[in-house]
Structures are given as structure tokens and as C-alpha cells.
Amino acid sequence: MKLFSKLISAIEITNKTNAKIEALVNYFKIAPDKDKLWLIALFTGKRPARPVKTSLMREWCMEITKLPEWLFLESYSTVGDLGETIALLLPTPTHRLDLTLHEWMTRLKVLKSKSEEHKKAFVLEAWSGLDQQERLIFNKLIGGSFRIGVSKKTLVNALAKLTNIDTNQLMHSIIGNWDVDSITFEELIHGKHINYDNSKPYPFCLAYALEKELSELGEPNDWIVEQKWDGIRGQIVKRNNEIYIWSRGEELVTKQFPELVEAMQNFNDDFVIDGEILAMKDNDVLLFNDLQKRLNRKNVTKKLLEEVPVGFKAYDILEYNGSDIRDVAFIERREQLGSLFNSVPLSEHIKLSFLVDFKKWNDLHTIRDNSRVINSEGLMLKLKQSPYHTGRKKGDWWKWKVDPLTIDAVMIYAQKGSGRRSSKYTDYTFAVKKDDALVTVAKAYSGLTDKEITEISQWVNKNAIERFGPVRTVKPELVFEIAFEGIALSNRHKSGVALRFPRIARWRKDKPVDEIDTIDTVKQLITAP
Amino acid sequence: MSTEMHLIKFTKKGIYCPQGKFYLDPWYPVDYAIISHGHADHARWGMKRYLCMDDSKAILQHRLGAGITIESMPYGKELTINEVKVSFHPAGHVIGSAQIRLEHKGYVVVFTGDYKTQPDFLTTPFESIKCNTFITESTFGLPIYNWKSEEDLQRELQSWVTTNQQNDRTSVFLGYSLGKAQRLMSLLNGCDDIYVHRSIHNLNNAISESGIKLPETKLWSADLDKKTLQNKIIIAPPAILGSRMLKRLPNPATAICSGWMQIRGNRRWQAVDAGFAVSDHADWNGLIDAVKSSEAEQVYVTHGSQAVFSKYLDEIGIKADELVTEYGDEALAKAEAETDKVTAE
Numbered sequence: 001m002k003l004f005s006k007l008i009s010a011i012e013i014t015n016k017t018n019a020k021i022e023a024l025v026n027y028f029k030i031a032p033d034k035d036k037l038w039l040i041a042l043f044t045g046k047r048p049a050r051p052v053k054t055s056l057m058r059e060w061c062m063e064i065t066k067l068p069e070w071l072f073l074e075s076y077s078t079v080g081d082l083g084e085t086i087a088l089l090l091p092t093p094t095h096r097l098d099l100t101l102h103e104w105m106t107r108l109k110v111l112k113s114k115s116e117e118h119k120k121a122f123v124l125e126a127w128s129g130l131d132q133q134e135r136l137i138f139n140k141l142i143g144g145s146f147r148i149g150v151s152k153k154t155l156v157n158a159l160a161k162l163t164n165i166d167t168n169q170l171m172h173s174i175i176g177n178w179d180v181d182s183i184t185f186e187e188l189i190h191g192k193h194i195n196y197d198n199s200k201p202y203p204f205c206l207a208y209a210l211e212k213e214l215s216e217l218g219e220p221n222d223w224i225v226e227q228k229w230d231g232i233r234g235q236i237v238k239r240n241n242e243i244y245i246w247s248r249g250e251e252l253v254t255k256q257f258p259e260l261v262e263a264m265q266n267f268n269d270d271f272v273i274d275g276e277i278l279a280m281k282d283n284d285v286l287l288f289n290d291l292q293k294r295l296n297r298k299n300v301t302k303k304l305l306e307e308v309p310v311g312f313k314a315y316d317i318l319e320y321n322g323s324d325i326r327d328v329a330f331i332e333r334r335e336q337l338g339s340l341f342n343s344v345p346l347s348e349h350i351k352l353s354f355l356v357d358f359k360k361w362n363d364l365h366t367i368r369d370n371s372r373v374i375n376s377e378g379l380m381l382k383l384k385q386s387p388y389h390t391g392r393k394k395g396d397w398w399k400w401k402v403d404p405l406t407i408d409a410v411m412i413y414a415q416k417g418s419g420r421r422s423s424k425y426t427d428y429t430f431a432v433k434k435d436d437a438l439v440t441v442a443k444a445y446s447g448l449t450d451k452e453i454t455e456i457s458q459w460v461n462k463n464a465i466e467r468f469g470p471v472r473t474v475k476p477e478l479v480f481e482i483a484f485e486g487i488a489l490s491n492r493h494k495s496g497v498a499l500r501f502p503r504i505a506r507w508r509k510d511k512p513v514d515e516i517d518t519i520d521t522v523k524q525l526i527t528a529p
Numbered sequence: 530m531s532t533e534m535h536l537i538k539f540t541k542k543g544i545y546c547p548q549g550k551f552y553l554d555p556w557y558p559v560d561y562a563i564i565s566h567g568h569a570d571h572a573r574w575g576m577k578r579y580l581c582m583d584d585s586k587a588i589l590q591h592r593l594g595a596g597i598t599i600e601s602m603p604y605g606k607e608l609t610i611n612e613v614k615v616s617f618h619p620a621g622h623v624i625g626s627a628q629i630r631l632e633h634k635g636y637v638v639v640f641t642g643d644y645k646t647q648p649d650f651l652t653t654p655f656e657s658i659k660c661n662t663f664i665t666e667s668t669f670g671l672p673i674y675n676w677k678s679e680e681d682l683q684r685e686l687q688s689w690v691t692t693n694q695q696n697d698r699t700s701v702f703l704g705y706s707l708g709k710a711q712r713l714m715s716l717l718n719g720c721d722d723i724y725v726h727r728s729i730h731n732l733n734n735a736i737s738e739s740g741i742k743l744p745e746t747k748l749w750s751a752d753l754d755k756k757t758l759q760n761k762i763i764i765a766p767p768a769i770l771g772s773r774m775l776k777r778l779p780n781p782a783t784a785i786c787s788g789w790m791q792i793r794g795n796r797r798w799q800a801v802d803a804g805f806a807v808s809d810h811a812d813w814n815g816l817i818d819a820v821k822s823s824e825a826e827q828v829y830v831t832h833g834s835q836a837v838f839s840k841y842l843d844e845i846g847i848k849a850d851e852l853v854t855e856y857g858d859e860a861l862a863k864a865e866a867e868t869d870k871v872t873a874e
Contacts, residue, residue, distance in 0.1 A: 012793060015800050067672055068844065074837050075673045079792055088673040088791065136793075423795040450798070 003031055004039070004101045005134050012148040017157075020150060024158035034102035037180045037188065042146060043155050044174050045298055050143040051111040052119050054082055057139065060120060061086045064127075077470040080416055080423075083139030087132050097129030104141060105180075152251050163189055168250060169196045175252045199244040199252070201235045202272060202318050202326065205389045207380065207397035214361035217381065217398075224330065224384055225356040225364065227376040228399055229313055230288050230485070231278035232295075236260065236312065239270045239322075245277075253277075256297060257310050263347035269340060272319035274388075275353065280311030283351075285375040287486070287500050313353040314341070315380075318388055326388035333388070364400075371402055372486050378402045404483040405525050406505055407432065407517045409441055410476045414460045417445070424457040425472065428504075430482055432495070433518040439495045441522060442482055447504030456507075476513055481505040487525050495519055497526070535636045535662060536613070539852060544640065544664070548633050549613030551580075553640045556855040563615065565642025566626035567592060567707050569868045570856045580608075582617040585625030587739035588707065591732060592868055604653065620644035621655035622809050623708030624736060630658055638662040639823060643856075645808070646815035649679050650715040655811075655819070663825035664852070668810040669788050670834030670841075676788070676812045682805070683716045689784065689803060690720055694760045698782040701763045703770065703801075705865050706732050708809045709786055713764050714744040716807070724749035724758065726765035728868075755779045768866045770799065788812075820847060832857030 010023035028036055041047070062072050067089065079085040099107075111119055126138050140146055156170045163170075173191040183193065217223065233248040243264045245254045254261060257277065279286035279294065286308070293308050294300070317337040318326050325333060334355075341352050356379065358364055368379050378401035386396035409430035417426035427445040431438035448456070456478065464472040486500035496519070538545045543555030551561040558575035565571050565581075567588035572581070579599040581589055586601040602608060604627065607616045617627035622643040631638045637660040644666065648654040677685070690700045702713050710729040717723055723746045725733065730748045737743055749763055751774065759779050767785065769775050775783070783801040788808030790796050796804030811819060820828055820842060828849040830839040835851040842849035 012797055013801070013803060015797070065672065068841075071672060071837065071841060075671050078671055079673060080794055084793055085673065088675075417794075423789070423792060423798055 001099060001101055001104060001130070001134050001137060003027065004035065005137055007039075008137055008146070008148065009133060011150060015149070017154060020154055021158045021161060024150070024155065025162050028158065028162050032100055032102065033185045034180065035100055036185045037183070038101050038105050040155065040159075040174050040188070041180055042141075043150050044152055048105070048109050049112060051108050051114075052123060052142050054143060056116070056119070057086060057123065057142070058082070060123065061089055064091070064124070065089050077416070083143075084136050086127075086139055087136040090127050090135065093131060094128045097126065102180075104138070108141060151249075153249060156250075159189055165189060166196075168199075168201055168246075171250060171252055172196055172199045172244075195242070198239045198242040199237055201237055201244070201246040201250070202324075202388070203390045204233060204235065204248055204274070205316075205397065206392040207382075207399045208392060208394050210381065210398040210400040214364060217361070220359065220361055222384055224334065224382045225358060225367075226315065226353050226380050226382070227356070227371060227374070228378045228380045228401065229276040229278055229285060229353065230375060230377040231276040231285075231291055231313075233274070234277045234312065235272060235274050235318075236264060237272050238264050238267060247277075256294065256300060258300060259305065259310055259347075259349045260312050263312070263349040266344045266347060267340070268344065270319075270321050271317060271340060273314050273337065273340075274316040274318060275312050275314035278311050278313060279308050280349070280351075281309055283348075285311075285313075287375060289500060309349070311349045311351060313351050315353050316388060329385045329387070330382055331384040368400060368402055375486065377485070402485075404485060404505070405487060406481050406483045407441070407522055407525070408479055408508060408511060408515065409482050410438065410513050410516050411456075411474060411478045411480060412438060412440065412476050413471055414456070414464075414474055415471045424453050425460045426453055426457075428456075428480075430480060430502075431476065432516055432522055434495070438476060439519055440493075441495045441497065441519070442484070442499045442502040444482060444502045444504050447483075448507065452507055479508040479511040479513060479516055481508050487522070489523075489526065495522075497522060536631055536633050536638045537640075537662070537664075543854075546613060546631060549610045549615065549631065551610060551615075553629055554642060554856065561610075563629055564589065565620065565629055565640065566623055568623065568643065568705075569865050571642055580615070582625050582627040584736075584739070584741060585627070587735045588625060588732070591735035592707075604656075618658055619653035619656045621646060621648065621652050624652060624711060624741060626652065626708075628656075628658065630660070636661050638664070639825075640664045641666055641819070643668070643809070644811055644819065646811045646819055647676055647679065649712055650718075651711055657819065657822040659822075659824050661825060662827045662829070663820060663823040664829045664831060665816065665820060666810065666856070667816060667830045667833035667835050667838040668857070669808065669812055670816055670830070670838035672813045674788060674791055674808075674812045675814060676806060676808060679716070682807060686713075686716050686805060686807075687720050689782075689805075690717065690762060693782045694721070696782075697760060698780045699758055699761055699763060699778050701765060701775065701778065701781045701783045702786055703765055703767045703783065704786040704807070706766050706868070707865070709807065710764050710766070711736070711743060712807065712809060713786060714746060717762055717764075718744040721760070721762050722747060723762045723764060724753075725763070726769060728766055729764060751777075766865070770801070820849075 007023055007027045011020050014020060075089060076082060076085045111122055127135055130138055156167050159170045160167045169191055172194050173188055176194040178188055178193050235246045237244040243261050244252060245257055245260060247253045279291040290308050294310055314337055317333050320336055356367055371378050381398040381400060383396045409432050411428050412431045413429035414425040415427040417424060429440055430442045431440050460472050460474055463475045482502050483505040484499040484502040488498050489496060490498035536546055536548060538547055542557040542559055544553040551563055552559045553563050554565050554571040555562050556573055560577045562576035563580045567585050572589050574593050579589060579597055581601050583601045583603050586599060589599060604617050604619055607614050612633060614632040616630045618630055620626040620628045620642055622645050626642060629640045639658050639660040641664060644655055646655045693700045704710055704713055706729045714723060725746045726749055733743055784803035784805055785799055785801050786805045786807040788806055788810055790804035791806040828842055828847055829852040830849055831852045831854045839849040839851050
């Protein structure tokens with residue numbers, strides 16, 4: 001495992017994607033074939049089922065180290081990762097085990113069905129034969145995930161650098177159905193097990209944020225305006241009775257949205273369409289927060305499918321029955337999309353994204369301001385004659401988002417982050433005034449610089465009211481401007497309101513606590529639908 | 530906190546000995562201060578009189594000004610101040626670092642300042658002293674902190690330098706000017722030419738002039754040309770991260786050297802190329818060994834994980850209480866950065 005351990009060390013220390021890719025390429029150049037396959041499997045979520053429960057690993061570690069549970073937990077909350085905590089607490093190794101990644105994974109696969117006694121003997125033997133970094137990796141191989149900033153995309157870019165094979169094809173290959181035991185590395189990357197012709201997507205056409213006055217865009221009649229839905233941009237590819245869904249990040253997400261795959265099967269024609277994947281119930285678009293419950297799941301349960309149904313609002317069509325129509329004017333592509341959607345009875349999961357009816361530029365201001373009510377981020381302005389460009393190009397398409405709402409709130413709890421952020425307090429809870437007390441309105445963990453996070457962490461260390469466990473109650477002193485995309489009344493929240501996508505806009509060092517918002521001023525931001 | 534207190538009182542200005550009428554590492558100006566070591570959170574400016582261990586004298590004068598009133602004495606020598614016997618004993622933390630032993634009518638208090646029980650290639654090794662009251666630091670008071678031996682650390686650092694040289698990279702080690710810098714010099718001695726930042730260079734000169742021998746280093750100055758530094762070793766204080774001076778280096782590989790680097794999250798937090806757990810403080814087992822071998826009836830735990838460490842000591846049958854002080858990592862980081870700024874000029 002030395003090689004794999006070295007790779008992980010090299011990847012986790014850097015935050016530069018290129019350095020990660022470099023390390024992966026070097027690994028692929030020298031690692032044994034089966035190890036390479038395992039690496040791809042592990043980083044794409046094709047992990048065998050966990051053979052040993054974490055609670056047992058904890059128990060065994062405490063037994064070996066003779067530490068009281070509270071001290072174990074205190075260590076865990078400082079480290080922020082169970083596998084790493086165990087690796088750090090165990091005594092120095094007594095012997096040296098040197099197995100390849102493949103050999104470890106093979107052993108772990110058969111461990112699942114063994115008795116607890118057998119499992120314990122196996123794990124303890126491994127722990128006492130591996131150094132600290134290898135132990136950590138071993139613990140990760142057993143269960144948890146490798147959160148070291150290697151996305152499928154990074155992995156694919158490394159493979160592309162190594163082989164010069166097209167990245168989307170590699171993405172399809174590594175995500176497709178394959179098994180470490182029945183394929184070679186060469187076969188995998190050359191896609192022996194897939195038919196890439198059926199899945200190949202187009203690069204997305206992207207828009208810039210509007211940077212001028214609407215009137216400078218020319219005649220309103222030359223433009224088509226639609227809602228900018230706040231979901232995940234996606235491309236649905238249907239060719240030869242196969243259906244693939246690509247996300248904007250060039251990942252294949254087909255398996256995450258079974259209802260969309262089913263809905264597409266109604267069509268007789270082949271096509272590639274561009275649109276937005278959204279959480280949708282009874283024709284209403286739900287919050288992005290709801291959609292998040294559906295993302296990156298290995299298994300989509302029936303319960304989840306009912307709780308958060310997903311829909312697709314189509315914007316554009318790029319290919320129709322085998323011909324690439326990206327150079328056809330947008331207005332004609334829209335017509336083609338319309339007639340495609342009229343050709344068969346549509347499932348409730350697919351909708352045409354409606355066009356905004358307007359005559360003068362001025363009509364659009366009110367429409368944009370009201371987008372929030374239907375959970376849209378604002379408007380998209382597209383030139384009727386525009387082709388479907390490759391990537392981002394200025395001039396033909398513009399996005400015109402609504403301004404975020406903001407409130408001033410005070411920090412009341414701070415919690416340490418995980419992974420790279422496990423040493424700092426990065427997750428905060430904010431409150432506003434309610435009569436003489438404070439009431440929680442939002443949790444937010446993004447929007448600050450590393451420097452600010454360091455400064456706040458030091459402040460938290462000094463001003464924490466209680467000192468055990470991961471969450472610190474702090475003196476209500478630090479005021480922040482919180483930005484969010486929407487606000488609604490909510491019975492589930494103590495404050496009575498739910499904020500949509502809250503984040504920290506800035507640290508208001510200039511503002512004293514008594515000048516923060518009250519719950520009443522916050523509620524005034526709610527616009528009646 | 531204990532109601533029975535012998536020889537020491539915890540005041541707003543710092544730890545005070547009423548019988549001896551002096552303070553130990555006070556954080557506000559007082560008449561008479563006995564100093565454990567030269568770090569800026571322990572040796573502060575503005576005391577009317579200072580007493581320290583011989584090897585710390587030049588360091589204090591360099592950092593606090595040549596004009597201070599200062600006396601010093603060697604490890605083990607006893608000085609009676611108003612009926613209190615005072616002596617210094619090796620703490621193994623940085624050059625000149627001392628535990629301060631106080632004795633009055635047969636009652637003994639030991640104040641450790643900062644200490645490290647594991648021997649290194651530079652400082653006089655930590656010496657365990659029996660006492661009634663033991664005041665210990667707890668910077669790394671969690672069982673996740675266990676240091677490698679000095680020999681293993683040396684191998685690890687030197688092999689990192691070798692790998693960097695194979696890739697045509699200059700190795701930059703970051704650590705505090707006082708303590709970590711000299712420790713790194715001793716770990717990397719003989720590996721290749723070592724260049725040091727001006728703040729370290731000036732401090733090294735002060736230490737050397739007082740008769741202590743340090744590994745050979747050169748000054749890393751802005752006018753050195755890139756080729757000279759290529760593939761060499763540089764030691765600089767952490768504040769240099771992100772500076773122009775660092776950016777001017779040819780293809781640098783940067784490593785932070787600190788006990789905190791034991792945790793992955795901390796290594797990954799700063800955008801550097803490596804993190805080495807090189808610490809001048811006692812690790813978990815070191816702290817416990819020191820407490821146990823002091824055989825003290827009462828332990829006070831200062832800066833670091835005081836809540837956790839004192840709770841654990843209580844559980845294993847050693848009476849311990851927390852003590853809030855103004856020492857510690859964050860105070861040190863700030864104070865050291867300011868000291869470096871002044872002494873680099």
C-alpha cells in the first residue's frame with residue numbers, strides 16, 4: 001500500500017488541481033493494473049459494502065489504548081475524522097505489513113461475511129502492521145469516503161492526460177458498469193464495456209452576467225426571455241433507446257434521476273436536450289435545498305422519490321434524430337423543441353421552460369423582481385438568432401439574476417468544519433433579536449476568507465462559553481451580514497421563517513450587536529406570492 | 530481552584546510569589562520578573578528587573594533591548610530571594626529554557642513554563658524535579674499528539690529535502706525564530722547550505738556571541754541571486770507565507786513545522802507543500818510522565834488543553850486544576866510575529 005499511501009499524501013496536501021492530476025498520472029504510470037482499477041473504483045463510489053461497523057472500530061481502539069470514552073470523543077472532535085483519530089491514537093506498529101491495494105481490497109471484500117471475532121483479529125493485525133498514514137487509509141478503505149478533493153472530473157482529467165482519450169468518453173467509461181475482477185485497465189479506459197456514441201454530450205453554452213442597461217441590448221423583439229431556474233443544468237441524451245443525463249460539471253448523473261429516465265422513454269425520436277433538473281411537486285418548483293437531498297446518492301430510495309420528486313425544464317435542443325442543429329437559430333430550435341414535446345403525451349416530470357411574455361424592456365423589471373416567488377434565480381436573455389455556442393461567449397446570452405436579500409445577525413454557535421477545515425471553526429449559527437432574547441435564523445458556512453476564518457476561530461477559542469464537544473456557544477458579539485435567495489414562513493423553524501441558501505455576505509466589524517435585525521424586520525422581507 | 534495555596538498566587542498580572550515578592554513570566558509590567566524562556570508570551574517588555582537562565586540572557590537582551598536590567602544564573606544554582614530559594618532546571622523547550630523551582634520552608638513549587646521531555650540535538654534535556662505543586666503547560670494535551678523520535682524526524686526532513694532537490698526545488702521550512710529555527714538547523718545540519726531569514730540570523734548572532742555554538746547558516750537576503758538559492762534550504766518564520774520574498778524564490782517547496790501538523794486538517798489548511806509535526810512542547814505521554822515523576826500533590830494546568838488534561842489527571846488520581854493564563858499558541862503567534870518584525874530591522 002506504500003504507493004497508494006504516497007499518492008494520498010501527495011493529493012491531500014495540495015489544493016491545486018493540477019498538482020493532484022500530476023500525482024494521479026504518476027500513480028497510473030507505475031501502479032499495478034488491479035490497483036489502478038481499485039483506485040478508480042474507490043474514487044467513483046464503487047466501493048464494496050462496509051465489512052466492519054465504525055462502532056466496533058471505536059470500541060477496539062478504546063480497548064487497545066485504554067482511554068476513557070470522553071477523551072476518545074474529545075480527540076475525535078479535534079481531529080474531525082474517525083479513521084484519522086484511530087490512526088493517531090493507536091500505539092506504534094509492532095511489525096510491517098506490505099500488501100498492494102488490490103490485496104487489501106480482496107481481503108476486505110471477504111471479511112464482510114466473517115464472524116466478529118475474525119473481523120477483530122484481522123483489523124487489529126492490520127493496525128499493528130501499518131504506519132500512521134497507512135492505518136488511516138486502511139480505516140478509510142473499510143468504510144468512510146476519501147474526502148481529499150478528487151472529483152470524478154479530476155480523475156478523468158488525469159486519465160485523459162495519461163491516454164489522450166476524450167474526457168467525456170472516459171467519464172462514461174468509469175461510470176459505466178464494470179467490475180475490478182472482470183476487466184483490465186486498458187479495456188476500461190478504452191471503453192470496451194460501453195458504447196460512447198450513444199452517450200456523447202455537447203459542451204454547454206454558458207452565459208455571462210448582464211453588465212449593461214437593458215436598453216443597450218437593442219430591440220426587445222430580437223430577444224427571447226425565460227426564467228433562470230435554480231437547479232442543476234443538465235443535458236439529456238437519448239440515442240438508440242439509451243438515455244444518459246449529464247450534469248454541467250460533465251458528470252454522468254443518469255442513475256440519480258430514475259423518474260427522468262422513465263419520462264424520456266415515452267419519446268420515439270432521438271435527441272439531445274438542454275435544461276434544468278429541479279425538485280418539482282405539483283408543477284411547483286421547490287427550493288434548491290430540497291433538490292440537494294437528491295444529489296450524489298448512491299441509492300435513490302422509493303421514499304426519497306416520493307418526498308422530493310425531480311423534474312426537468314427544457315430550454316433548448318441541440319441534436320434531433322442524429323443531426324447536430326446547434327448552428328440553427330435559437331428561435332427555430334425552440335420551435336423544434338416545442339414540436340418534439342407535442343409529439344407524445346408528456347410525463348409530469350418534463351416541462352418546457354416557458355417564455356416570458358414582454359413588449360418593452362421596462363416590463364422585465366417587475367418580472368425579474370418577482371422571480372423569487374416561483375423559486376427562480378432571475379431571468380435569462382437570449383438573442384433569437386443565436387447559435388448554441390461552445391462554452392461561454394459574450395453577447396448572445398445574458399443572465400440577469402435577482403439581488404440577494406440581506407439581514408444583519410449575530411453569531412451564537414460555532415462548530416469546527418471537516419476535512420481541510422477540521423482545525424477551524426467554520427460552521428456558524430446566527431440569530432436575530434426577538435423581544436429581549438435572540439432567536440436562531442440561519443446556519444451558514446461559506447462566504448468568508450481563510451484569513452477571516454482563522455481570526456474568528458481564535459476569537460471563538462477565547463470566547464467560548466462551554467468547552468467540551470464539537471459545538472461552541474459563544475458570546476453574542478460578532479455581527480455578520482447574511483445574504484439569502486428567498487424567505488418563507490415555516491412551522492419547522494423556531495424563528496418562524498426559513499431562509500433559502502443563506503451565506504455570509506460580510507463580517508460587519510463596524511456594527512454593534514444592538515443594531516442587528518429583529519425577527520419582525522426579517523419577516524417584512526417575505527413577499528406575498 | 531485550591532484554597533490552600535503555598536508560595537504562589539494567581540493574580541491579574543501573572544503568577545506571583547508573595548514570600549519572594551517576584552512574579553513568574555508576568556504578562557503586565559512588575560518590579561521583579563523571573564523568566565522561564567525567551568518566547569514573547571513569557572518574556573514580556575516593561576519589567577523593572579529580570580532574572581533568567583544564563584543562556585536566555587542574550588536572547589532577552591536581543592529581543593527586549595540591551596538597556597533592560599537583567600541578571601542570570603546557570604541551571605542548578607540556587608539563589609535566595611527574600612527567604613525563597615530559586616533555581617533553574619532544564620526544560621528542553623528552546624535554548625536557555627528553564628523550569629523555575631521555588632522552595633520555602635521545605636515546600637516546593639515547580640513552574641515549567643514550556644517544556645519538552647524528548648531530547649533533541651540542541652537543548653539541555655528536560656530534568657524531572659520532585660515538588661509539592663507542579664504548574665504544567667498543556668499545549669498538546671490530547672492523546673492524538675505523539676511525536677516521532679529526533680532521529681526519525683531528521684530522516685523524514687532530510688529525505689524531503691533530497692526529493693525536492695531531485696525535482697529542482699528549494700526547500701523552505703517555516704518555524705518560529707526562537708526555538709524552532711535553531712531546532713530545524715540542528716536537524717538539517719550537514720544536509721546542504723542553510724539560509725535563514727534576517728530575524729533568525731540576527732537572533733542567531735546574539736546567541737552565538739554569548740558563547741553557544743550553533744550550526745552554520747547564511748543570511749537569506751533579498752540581493753542573493755536565484756541560482757545561489759536553487760535547491761538549497763531556507764528557514765524562515767511563518768509570517769513569511771505569502772510574502773514577496775517567498776514568491777521570488779525559484780520553485781520553492783514550503784513546509785510548516787509545528788506540532789499542529791500532526792492533524793491532516795491542519796496540514797491541508799495552509800496551502801503549503803508539506804507539514805511536519807516538529808514540536809518544542811511535550812506530547813501527551815511526555816506531559817503525563819512529567820506530571821507523574823514530579824510526584825506533586827497538586828497540579829495546575831495552564832495554556833493549551835487545560836480542561837481536558839486536568840480532567841484526565843483527576844481521573845487517574847492526580848489532583849489537578851485549570852489555570853487561566855495569557856500564555857499559549859495564539860498569544861505566541863502574535864507576539865512572535867511582532868518581535869520578528871522589530872528584530873529583523
